[in-house]
Amino acid sequence: MKNVIILSALLAVSAIAANAQQKGKPEDTEYWTPVPAVVTPGQKMGEAPSDAIVLFDGKNLDEWVDLNDSTSTHKWTVADNVITVDKSVGDIRTKRKFMDFQLHIEYRIPSNITGTSQARGNSGIFLAALPWGAGGYELQVLDNYKNPTYVNGQAGSMYKQSPPLVNACRKPGEWQYYDVIWTAPRFNEDGTLKSAARATVLHNGVLVQNNTILKGDTPYIGQPEYRKHGAEPIKLQAHGDKSEPISYRNIWLREL
Secondary structure: OHHHHHHHHHHHHHHHHHHHHOOOOHHHHOOOOOOOOOOOOOOOOOOOOOOOEEEEOOOOOOOEEEOOOOOOOOOOEEEOOEEEOOOOOOOEEEOOOEOOEEEEEEEEOOOOOOOOOOOOOOEEEEEEEOOOOOOEEEEEEOOOOOOOOOHHHOOOOEOOOEOOOOOOOOOOOOEEEEEEEEEOOEEOOOOOEEEOOEEEEEEOOEEEEEEEEOOOOOOOOOOOOOOOOOOEOOEEOOOOOOOOOOEEEEEEEEEO
16 A cells, blocks of 8 residues: 555656646747748749749740750740750750759650650650769659659659659640759768758659659669769750650749
């Protein structure tokens, strides 16, 4: 009986202590500064918010240059508020360079697409285009609506590294979109990796890359590797397959 009384007393003291810790005011755990900046969202789904850098609004390619010749006036085709890949031009890249960002980009595989596997509506969004090796970190664009290929090379993959969590492709002829959160890699002064690149990707509103940590760049042949770099442009790929060229529209970015 004595032990029971002692135990009851200890429990009562613990309860009193717990209640004491909860005493105070709600304001004790509230803070009011710094106040988040006001950003006006787009009025429609996919529309650029007020703080976005608009990379393509349907009018021109003033924000883009030829990958290898920034003075060239030969660019992809712009018509009806859409960019269509011109494979004779090759890849294009942004004039500006970026580190971390939120990216929105829409694309359309032609309804008359032909070919199979990787030779079917192939393009790519390089979240940081590098001037050497594999050319950067590629988010794959491909028609994988009933078109099988190697899974770490299908639409929504971080090419040759991370397959998409699911296949969220729409039919050819329908507009599709990516929303991307990109964290660029950081390097020490001696060129060694400080922190790896990371990507979160939604494909047509479906999560396909969940804070994926990249092992390096995304080469077609060979293993990924990191080499020191800083802010880099975004690149759109004019893939060398013979299928019909794809189109892009409504491209915008928010620096983070």
